[in-house]
Amino acid sequence: MNILLTGASGFIGQHLYIRLRQEGHRVVAAIREAEQFKMVFADAETIAVDYSRDHSANAWLPRLSGIDIVINAVGIIQQTAFQRFSDLHQKAPSALFDACELAGVRRVMQISALGAEAGATSQYHQSKFAADQHLAAKALDWAILRPSIVYGPGAKSTGFFRALAALPVTPLVNAGEQLIQPVHIDDLVTAVIVCIEEELAVKAEIDLVGPEPLSFKAYLQCQRQWLGLGDLRPLSIPYRLARPLVKMGGLLKIGPVNSESLDMLIQGNTAPVAPLVEHLGFIPRSVENELKRTPSQVADRWYAGLYFMPGVLRGCIALLWIMTGLCSLLLYPEVKSLDILSQAGIEGVPATLSLYMGGAIDLLLGLAMFSNRWMKPALIGQLLLTVTYTLIISCLLPELWLHPFGPVTKNLPLITATLCLLVIWRKT
Ligand SMILES: NC(=O)c1ccc[n+]([C@@H]2O[C@H](COP(=O)([O-])OP(=O)(O)OC[C@H]3O[C@@H](n4cnc5c(N)ncnc54)[C@H](OP(=O)(O)O)[C@@H]3O)[C@@H](O)[C@H]2O)c1
Structure with a gap:
């Protein structure tokens, strides 16, 4: 065909x-x-x-x-x-x-x-x-x-639900009692293939669901167990409190969280499985059996554990550059900044220029982190600048490597964190 x-x-x-x-x-x-x-x-x-x-x-x-x-x-x-x-x-x-x-x-x-x-x-x-x-x-x-909710390799919702399940404490709206009936991606694909090849389900509307409903909490428990993390530690959040939190999550673009998806979850998402079996001639697999069939891998555990980290890292790195820029431009006394530069042998107009141009660049690099379009170039700029600053300081003020507050050594984890974000950041 x-x-x-x-x-x-x-x-x-x-x-x-x-x-x-x-x-x-x-x-x-x-x-x-x-x-x-x-x-x-x-x-x-x-x-x-x-x-x-x-x-x-x-x-x-x-x-x-x-x-x-x-x-x-x-x-x-x-x-x-x-x-x-x-x-x-x-x-x-x-x-x-x-x-x-x-x-x-x-x-x-x-x-x-x-x-x-x-x-x-x-x-x-x-x-x-x-x-x-x-x-x-x-x-x-x-x-x-x-x-219904489709799960399986590559499902965005599965990634998010696993991340929730992997949290030390998992927030659940109204104790996670909502009923859902997830269907495995292979069952969905089989349904399509059967429809095409056996010319079944002509003029038919078919609900594709798992074999039976389970609560959202039970679903997350299955996922947590699959990740090898033992029992879920649930924290029930009443709906009226969850709504504003979820709204905030939507604004911050955390996973598929938004008010509408919360309301869809609250309403539940179930249907009788019999029409599927009747029309398409197979029984869909259960979440529990499917997870047992395919044990979790290191990559699954990393993904679940680190799911929220790119967002956190993005915010922290943005804040660091914005604060550095603001300190150079406004907050830190100019005399003290110029004094540090003079210790490196930079004085007069070049010192003033370095201070204010450096501050402005830092500020721009921080603000650019809030734009999906500009984040990648900003990260590359930050990397180049951090490496350059580190090299210049190493040549002109090598004693700072031995400073008890570690102003230069802290660049090493910063460079690593910036590299990590550059690698893992994806369009969402
Ligand atoms: N996943 C579930 O749990 C689930 C459950 C029930 C129903 N569904 C339905 O199943 C369908 C597929 O879901 P999915 O999970 O595969 O979603 P998905 O991974 O987000 O894929 C969505 C697809 O839509 C394409 N798309 C988005 N905007 C487009 C545009 N303006 N023009 C052309 N293509 C565009 C995307 O293309 P790009 O790659 O270019 O973005 C991508 O190919 C959706 O209709 C969804 O509502 C999904």
Whole structure:
């Protein structure tokens, strides 16, 4: 089959892409950044799309030439100024489905989400439901798959939940009693493959869930045990207190935390498994059994333990440079600063220039840390500057290496921390 797979670069998309190719299908990956995708899948056939813009059937028609099946796996969990639920979940998929009808692509599979139904309160679910309804009204061979929380290798939510589970004390809203029914990524992929290859689930809406519900707390306990950390140490937080904290987490961009995802969790996320078994002919695996089957590795434990560190490191490094800049420019007495410079043989206009230019550069390098776009160049600048300062001081004031407060030796962990952040920082 010739399959157009949108969202092929995402967690679900990549798993689908690999398996569909393994099954012998030709898969066209409809994505935003082909170059990045080809770094992983060198022989990939790609096509450029952007759901924030592609809102007309005409934009999609040329991309459907020679395609038998379309699978839509694009989505976001948090909105930004440029990535709106209405655009990504509703307008672009609806235009794509219209184009399928016009181009005669009969089979369309929509990866929706459990809870996308009439009366849903979150914008996430409402926008998904709008596209589902648009598709369901079409005379196509559609299937709407509604996964619960999907877990497995590469799942962003799994990474976050494991990090929560690995904390010395795990905060749980209302004692973590909410019921969820996570489904493993391989079961989701199998569901799609079965739909395609056995032509099952035509005009069907299927909830993709695990075999039975479990509480959020029990889910985190499974993850903690899997990491080899023993029993969860829960700290129950009442919903009214959790909400403002989560709002703050959303502003600080900590994991997938935001008010809407908290409310979705509070509402629970479960469904009967029988329709899945009936339609697709297999029983999904349980979290407990799946985790037992694949023991955790050092990398899993590192990732869970260090999950929150890039954000903390980013804040601390930014603060260090901002404070250094402010001290040089405003807070530390100018006479004392100039005195230090004179000990290094820098005096007069060069000393004043060094003090104020150095301070301004430090301040800028600190402020740049708050911009995703500028953080990487700022880190490189900080590295170069710290190494340069260290070399200059080593030549002009070598006695500072023996200073009891360690003003120069502290540069070594700073250089290491900056290097670490440069390596581990990823786009989120
Ligand atoms: N993961 C779950 O637990 C879960 C549960 C229920 C439902 N779902 C649904 O399943 C779908 C896939 O989820 P996922 O976990 O794979 O998410 P993901 O890892 O965040 O992947 C999202 C995909 O959407 C693409 N995308 C984002 N903005 C785009 C845009 N403007 N134009 C084109 N493509 C864009 C991303 O491309 P880039 O790589 O360019 O960013 C990526 O390929 C979503 O619809 C989600 O709502 C997921």
